[in-house]
Amino acid sequence: xxxxxQGAPFTRIVREIPATVPFLAPEAIExxxxxxxxxxxxxxESAFGPSPLALEAMREAAARxxxxxxxxxxxxxxxxxxxxxxxxxxxxIGCGVDDLLELIVRTYLEPGQTAVNSLGAYPTFAYHIxxxxxxxxxxxYHDDRNDLAGLAEAANRSKARIVYLANPDNPSGSWVxxxxxxxxxxxxxxxxxxxxxxxxxxxAPAEALPPVDVSDPRVIRARTFSKAHGMAGxxxxxxxxxxxxxxxxxxxxxxxxxxxVAQAGALASLQDTSHLKSVVAAVADGRAEYAALARELxxxxxxxxxxxxxxxxxxxxxxxxxVAALAERGVFIRMPGAPPxxxxxxxxxxxxxxxxxxAEVLRAVWPQVAEALPTTI
Amino acid sequence: xxxxxQGAPFTRIVREIPATVPFLAPEAIExxxxxxxxxxxxxxESAFGPSPLALEAMREAAARxxxxxxxxxxxxxxxxxxxxxxxxxxxxIGCGVDDLLELIVRTYLEPGQTAVNSLGAYPTFAYHIxxxxxxxxxxxYHDDRNDLAGLAEAANRSKARIVYLANPDNPSGSWVxxxxxxxxxxxxxxxxxxxxxxxxxxxAPAEALPPVDVSDPRVIRARTFSKAHGMAGxxxxxxxxxxxxxxxxxxxxxxxxxxxVAQAGALASLQDTSHLKSVVAAVADGRAEYAALARELxxxxxxxxxxxxxxxxxxxxxxxxxVAALAERGVFIRMPGAPPxxxxxxxxxxxxxxxxxxAEVLRAVWPQVAEALPTTI
Numbered sequence: 001x002x003x004x005x006q007g008a009p010f011t012r013i014v015r016e017i018p019a020t021v022p023f024l025a026p027e028a029i030e031x032x033x034x035x036x037x038x039x040x041x042x043x044x045e046s047a048f049g050p051s052p053l054a055l056e057a058m059r060e061a062a063a064r065x066x067x068x069x070x071x072x073x074x075x076x077x078x079x080x081x082x083x084x085x086x087x088x089x090x091x092x093i094g095c096g097v098d099d100l101l102e103l104i105v106r107t108y109l110e111p112g113q114t115a116v117n118s119l120g121a122y123p124t125f126a127y128h129i130x131x132x133x134x135x136x137x138x139x140x141y142h143d144d145r146n147d148l149a150g151l152a153e154a155a156n157r158s159k160a161r162i163v164y165l166a167n168p169d170n171p172s173g174s175w176v177x178x179x180x181x182x183x184x185x186x187x188x189x190x191x192x193x194x195x196x197x198x199x200x201x202x203x204a205p206a207e208a209l210p211p212v213d214v215s216d217p218r219v220i221r222a223r224t225f226s227k228a229h230g231m232a233g234x235x236x237x238x239x240x241x242x243x244x245x246x247x248x249x250x251x252x253x254x255x256x257x258x259x260x261v262a263q264a265g266a267l268a269s270l271q272d273t274s275h276l277k278s279v280v281a282a283v284a285d286g287r288a289e290y291a292a293l294a295r296e297l298x299x300x301x302x303x304x305x306x307x308x309x310x311x312x313x314x315x316x317x318x319x320x321x322x323v324a325a326l327a328e329r330g331v332f333i334r335m336p337g338a339p340p341x342x343x344x345x346x347x348x349x350x351x352x353x354x355x356x357x358x359a360e361v362l363r364a365v366w367p368q369v370a371e372a373l374p375t376t377i
Numbered sequence: 378x379x380x381x382x383q384g385a386p387f388t389r390i391v392r393e394i395p396a397t398v399p400f401l402a403p404e405a406i407e408x409x410x411x412x413x414x415x416x417x418x419x420x421x422e423s424a425f426g427p428s429p430l431a432l433e434a435m436r437e438a439a440a441r442x443x444x445x446x447x448x449x450x451x452x453x454x455x456x457x458x459x460x461x462x463x464x465x466x467x468x469x470i471g472c473g474v475d476d477l478l479e480l481i482v483r484t485y486l487e488p489g490q491t492a493v494n495s496l497g498a499y500p501t502f503a504y505h506i507x508x509x510x511x512x513x514x515x516x517x518y519h520d521d522r523n524d525l526a527g528l529a530e531a532a533n534r535s536k537a538r539i540v541y542l543a544n545p546d547n548p549s550g551s552w553v554x555x556x557x558x559x560x561x562x563x564x565x566x567x568x569x570x571x572x573x574x575x576x577x578x579x580x581a582p583a584e585a586l587p588p589v590d591v592s593d594p595r596v597i598r599a600r601t602f603s604k605a606h607g608m609a610g611x612x613x614x615x616x617x618x619x620x621x622x623x624x625x626x627x628x629x630x631x632x633x634x635x636x637x638v639a640q641a642g643a644l645a646s647l648q649d650t651s652h653l654k655s656v657v658a659a660v661a662d663g664r665a666e667y668a669a670l671a672r673e674l675x676x677x678x679x680x681x682x683x684x685x686x687x688x689x690x691x692x693x694x695x696x697x698x699x700v701a702a703l704a705e706r707g708v709f710i711r712m713p714g715a716p717p718x719x720x721x722x723x724x725x726x727x728x729x730x731x732x733x734x735x736a737e738v739l740r741a742v743w744p745q746v747a748e749a750l751p752t753t754i
Contacts, residue, residue, distance in 0.1 A: 007594055007621055008485075008570070008594040008619065008621055008622050008625065009485065009538070009568040009570075010484055010485060010625050011483075011484065011485065011486065011487050012487065013629075014483075014484050014625050014628060014629060017628055017629075018628075019624060019627060019628050020628070021448070021627070021632055022632055022633075023448070023632070023633075025445070025447055025448050025449065027447040027449070027451060028447075028448075028449060028451075031451065040444070043444075043445055045443050045444050045445060046443045047443070048443070049440070049442075049443045050439075050442050050443055055439055055440065055442075058439045058442065058638070059436045059439055061610075062427075062432055062435045062436055062439070062638070062642075063426070063432065064610065065426075065427050065432075065435065065607070065608050065609070065610040065611050065642070066422050066423045066424070066425070066426045066427055066607040066608065066609060066610065067417070067420075067422050067609060067610050068402070068420055068422060068603075068609045068610055069610050069612070070402055070404040070405075071398070071400070071402050071405075072402065072404070072405060074404060074405075074408065095472060095631065095634050095636075096633065096634075098631055098632075098633050098634065099631055099634060102631060106388075106391075107387055107388065107391050108385075108386065108387060108388065109388065110388050110389065124633075131628070131629040161386070191386040193385070193386075217384055217385040226445075230442070230443040231442050231443065232442070232443055232444060232445045232637075233438075233441065233442040233443065233444050233445055233446050233636065233637030233638065234442050234636055234637070234638065235446070235633070235634060235635070235636050235637075242385065244384055244385055245385050247396060248385065248387050248391050250396060250398070251391060251394055251395075251396050251397070251508070252390075252391060252394070252508040254472065254475055254476055254479060255398055255399055255400070255475075256399075256400075256473065256475050256501075256612070257472050257473075257475065257476060257612060258612070259472075259610065259611055259612050259636040259638070259639055260609075260610030260611070260612075261435070261439070261610065261611065261636070261638055261639075262636055262638075265439075265442070
């Protein structure tokens with residue numbers, strides 16, 4: 001191979017966008033620090049693990065990992081269709097919500113068009129918008145909740161094609177009600193999609209979950225097995241939409257993308273409603289415990305309908321210093337990336353043992369952090 | 378939610394491309410016929426399963442499936458880097474070669490630009506080209522091998538950005554030599570990438586495998602754990618390229634896409650070189666047996682450096698009728714989709730027991746098929 005080019009010829013979008021990653025993973029933090037994490041409470045992973053039925057199903061399915069998975073995920077879609085009282089043709093399976101976000105962006109957004117989300121919302125949506133050459137309008141949180149009127153206003157002003165809304169929300173933990181979502185949809189431009197990321201829906205109160213209406217092409221709902229089902233590493237989630245939208249996804253999606261073992265695990269997990277209930281109850285206990293801990297230390301816990309609690313520690317300097325000090329002790333948590341929520345830290349609900357460990361470290365670390373800062377709360 | 382749109386507003390590409398799937402899966406065939414397949418020899422899955430070490434690693438890793446996988450696949454990339462004597466920065470991990478093909482197409486091809494492959498080659502490449510709005514030039518196989526001079530000619534004529542070459546090839550089973558690949562690369566337009574799909578490389582003779590040269594931006598090599606490693610359902614593969622190319626992928630790829638259990642399995646599988654060797658030897662035995670069976674029935678087996686044997690059964694009518702007659706008996710094989718190879722059927726090497734079963738069915742079915750056809754070989 002004699003002649004060699006100077007470099008590789010990429011598309012304009014790939015050349016022009018900067019190198020970013022949506023998240024620095026806990027493993028990367030460990031590699032940077034050279035120390036193993038002792039508490040992993042920063043990625044909203046379920047501390048309560050997968051359902052024992054799902055675990056058994058995955059271990060059994062592993063023996064047949066030499067076979068490709070069913071690209072139609074027929075059995076899983078059938079079960080989900082029954083669960084949601086929709087047709088199989090209203091469901092697409094993806095490698096987690098992240099994959100579905102990409103698929104949706106790719107299906108709806110031409111390069112140069114605009115999407116809207118909240119400033120500081122789930123970074124992977126912004127990552128895919130950039131990756132497909134789109135522009136992003138960001139609307140600040142208001143009263144620590146998504147500002148639905150602001151999102152609608154931005155969508156109309158920017159002629160947006162997609163509005164992303166996580167409900168319940170990450171990183172605030174807050175939720176919006178069914179009537180608020182309905183009003184948002186009606187306030188959007190006619191050709192604008194509401195992408196409703198319901199990753200935390202299993203933890204949500206009924207008032208936050210609109211009935212599933214797969215006749216409405218203005219809304220796509222994304223769900224996942226990563227949170228309450230405790231299967232984040234399996235990378236499996238789904239979206240609910242009109243049959244026309246699902247058929248559009250089928251034209252371009254990676255048909256052989258989902259892991260066969262994950263399909264088996266998700267199917268089994270759906271049968272284990274008692275595990276799901278116990279996880280949701282255990283997470284509620286953990287949230288209450290975190291809220292009490294936060295108050296004890298002078299923080300303000302935000303209300304949460306998720307598996308984490310976001311705690312107002314008084315300012316961005318405090319939040320940064322606290323995250324860093326905890327990291328020093330091998331405790332991984334995160335903080336929201338933008339104001340006004342960046343005065344907070346976000347802590348995933350751990351097991352009772354993990355929470356006790358976390359409380360102990362936090363009680364030891366916070367006074368030192370507070371003392372070292374020029375101004376404290 | 379009062380007003381409803383008539384339909385959903387998709388991108389131009391999504392609106393304009395037809396609905397297709399790369400493959401009809403064996404599960405879909407079963408659902409259509411209402412009968413379970415008794416022999417699954419059509420998808421080039423490994424009949425010899427995953428390594429016992431990989432299986433054990435996956436079962437162990439399943440207990441931690443509540444944690445996201447490492448988005449950098451650091452350990453797996455480190456091991457692969459050592460194996461190939463390259464840097465970690467020369468490797469990207471994806472959900473199988475299918476996922477990597479999409480990533481490569483997305484990174485290199487603007488809508489309207491052209492790619493080149495062989496007529497009847499692996500359909501998933503064509504699927505992604507269409508999905509990103511590209512055009513595809515197809516060059517017929519010559520003497521049942523990829524026509525490298527023809528590919529180069531087509532690439533220059535059409536100003537192609539990507540030439541796709543599977544080596545060893547699917548569906549012919551043939552391979553090209555290192556010197557032929559070098560000549561092809563040198564004959565391509567300056568800004569044209571050679572995408573070398575080496576899914577079957579573990580079965581290939583040394584003369585088919587160029588030394589890995591990650592300083593050359595003109596070539597990307599794609600490898601998988603789906604074939605000899607027996608982990609098709611895990612959806613994990615990798616590509617080798619210059620650090621600049623891998624960095625470009627990192628700007629847009631799905632960072633949290635690969636299953637954590639698959640990462641653990643792939644890592645363990647790389648350690649089990651004796652399993653890999655035994656699979657490669659068992660597959661060679663199976664190929665010899667299939668070749669003898671083919672000759673016994675008056676077919677011509679093509680030479681194969683893969684885990685399947687493509688058999689010339691004398692014509693497209695014969696091939697179609699044979700595939701259909703075998704399907705009637707619950708035996709799943711495939712046939713190449715385009716001339717001149719569509720005079721053949723393609724049979725994946727099974728276990729000795731599966732091969733005996735297959736031989737029995739084939740010996741019973743072929744005379745009936747041949748008799749029913751207007752002309753026979």
